[in-house]
Amino acid sequence: MQVRIRAKGETLVVQMRGELDHHAATGLRMEIDAKLAENKIKNVLFNFRDVDFMDSSGFGMILGRYKAVREKGGKVLACSLRPPVRRVFELGGLTSRIPVFGTEQEALDDLWGGEDG
């Protein structure tokens, strides 16, 4: 899996490409946690646009970040879920904890709207 991680204001945008399984999740978890330890990051947005596969290990990694970020008062969001990924999100009840958006921009708008209001 290929990953690009950028900071957009207080939000870390994690753009993934490929298959999010245990092998990929193990590496990605460490990368994200290193960035989370940095300065001003509060929220994490997972962009699934180019992810065509996720299993329960990927699910566990997302849930783990959700718990860590929430403890520090931040939010975890997801966007651009394809059907196979959405299926696993729903089966595990992740959609009731993590807001899911159609596009990255919609997710960021929601966060920034929330900050203004």
Added chain:
Amino acid sequence: MQVRIRAKGETLVVQMRGELDHHAATGLRMEIDAKLAENKIKNVLFNFRDVDFMDSSGFGMILGRYKAVREKGGKVLACSLRPPVRRVFELGGLTSRIPVFGTEQEALDDLWGGEDG
């Protein structure tokens, strides 16, 4: 492998897509021979544009058609070879027996030019 076989005048144009191995060659051989038995067909043009793999079984099938067609006074031609297919053609010395063209049109022009002259 997917195949489309058309008659263009006296020439059978065999357009292939996929991998030309023993499994594919076995079926294709029968299809071509059935058409060759028909009426006015004299020549065979193999269009390799969408063939990304050929092994010695595909090679043997081409060589077999070459021999059968030549016996009846016709020609076998090939066009649009990709590098992996060209490699096998050359290793087996097929390029010295079967004229290879860049495009289907060039091959047909050559045949028709020959008929006129």
Added chain:
Amino acid sequence: MTSGGERMDNYLKLEIPAKSRNEAFARVVVAAFAAQADPTIDEISDVKTAVSEAVTNAIIHGYENNPSGTILLSATLAGRRLEITVVDYGVGIEDVEMARQPLYTSKPELERSGMGFTIMENFMDEFSVVSLPGQGTTVTMARVFDGSLPGKPEQPYGREA
């Protein structure tokens, strides 16, 4: 040879070491094998997910991330019915009933979600686990590629009340 035997169209038996990069490899192998039976994209995606869960469990739980462990993956195709077996010779499971509960995991510290068995059960038509503590675990699952949703090949779209 014998009459009444199940028609077996193809099979594979694969042995691979318990390395996490083989999770993706196992998915490719099963997807390429299953392709012969012309599954839909959703069907192949479900099967890949279930295989990924079983192989990952063998690596993480069965062998506790020791890559010298051996995983056996076998698959048979009879018509459009795909059966898959994943075997490890690892630590085994004391209480299979408990292990199968959604959200149950023995390794929360590894951020396991406890959803592996639940996914296998929901994404396949048939699913079973046999395990002997200290000897290993065998997961067997099957899916019929008939375009219906998993778990209900005879009555597509008919389960919801």
Added chain:
Amino acid sequence: MTSGGERMDNYLKLEIPAKSRNEAFARVVVAAFAAQADPTIDEISDVKTAVSEAVTNAIIHGYENNPSGTILLSATLAGRRLEITVVDYGVGIEDVEMARQPLYTSKPELERSGMGFTIMENFMDEFSVVSLPGQGTTVTMARVFDGSLPGKPEQPYGREA
């Protein structure tokens, strides 16, 4: 455990029946396995061709198209060196030297070109055949993914006089 042992990064052992549709399957399996070592497109294409030849020979010659025969394909990856073994328990080869000659085939009626062994030899760095008549045939071949042409990993482009 032992010192001086060759570093083995990954392996697979695959058993499949001698069916011609498994020729393509064997190629996919080896290509997916080899992908870990980052081969070039040409390298992977050469390896797929060599595997296709060996598996096809097992089916056509070893088992004379009897699909109840069993083919064992194994592969190991040590760094960027891929070694592949294809085994059948079929009729075997009386005279391996003759069989290896370019254009030699015992089945011209099947339109075999006699180029299979020649392709394996030319597309891989190392190649050997061991066969016992009546017992079967083992083909072993290796390729190092270093971007050089096959057969000459140490001196790329250097063979022609």
